[in-house]
Amino acid sequence: MEHDVEDEGGPAHCATGKTRLYVDAPLAEGGEVALGKDQSHYLLHVLRMGEGEHVLLFNGRDGEWAAEIAEAAKKSCLLRVTGRTRPHIALPDIWLLFAPVKRARLDFIAQKATEMGAGLIQPVITRRTIVSRVKDARLHANVIEAAEQCGLVALPEVREAESLDRLLDRWSEEAGGRRILFCDEAAEPGGAKAALERLAGEIGRGAPLALLIGPEGGFDAGERARLHARADTLALSLGPRIMRADTAAIAALAAVQLFLGDW
Structure with missing residues (x-):
């Protein structure tokens, strides 16, 4: 419509x-x-x-x-x-965790993630993140506007920004076994489809997931090593071309929705 x-x-x-x-x-x-x-x-x-x-x-x-x-x-x-x-229609249990970017592009991420069915949106501060202050009220307003325009009856939860290290420190205790899919620019291109298909076969559609998008400069070596070392984390390549962070967030969410969400 x-x-x-x-x-x-x-x-x-x-x-x-x-x-x-x-x-x-x-x-x-x-x-x-x-x-x-x-x-x-x-x-x-x-x-x-x-x-x-x-x-x-x-x-x-x-x-x-x-x-x-x-x-x-x-x-x-x-x-x-x-x-x-x-009736009420719940959103897929997919969290979008992303390093915040500048104002207009942050609006874009919030709006498009809402349209595409993210169940939760949370800015995550990494070691290379340039934008460290995020207005929660502005994020929420963008979510509401997108939901009004696109016919949604549910709203994604909007959480306050948090550091990646702190988030990972308590992930196992508070995320309930939720898998983390992190977009790794150092991953071998061309393997995302096979990786998502394998994961879909393992956990099935609709399982709780979190999609993690890094900053413009990418995750630093320590963050990448920590993510790779986790048993609940899967690295994904978004192909051979470098994307802006806002583009990467939406491209990755589309792929995850197609293989593991409600598309």
């Missing part, structure tokens, strides 16, 4: 005319949802909608629901939920 993306950072207004909004509120038939100032402004003054008109709502846990504008004031809007249109 094609979507018309509106100005002012508003939610998706689909080509069919049906607007989708993410709301952080319980959704049930007959319930009411009071929109905040920004969403009210978007519906009433950008889209010029009025009382009796319909939108779609989702909150990441209760599925998708139809609602109508029950009350419209200058700076506020009250929606009444009329019925569920789709």
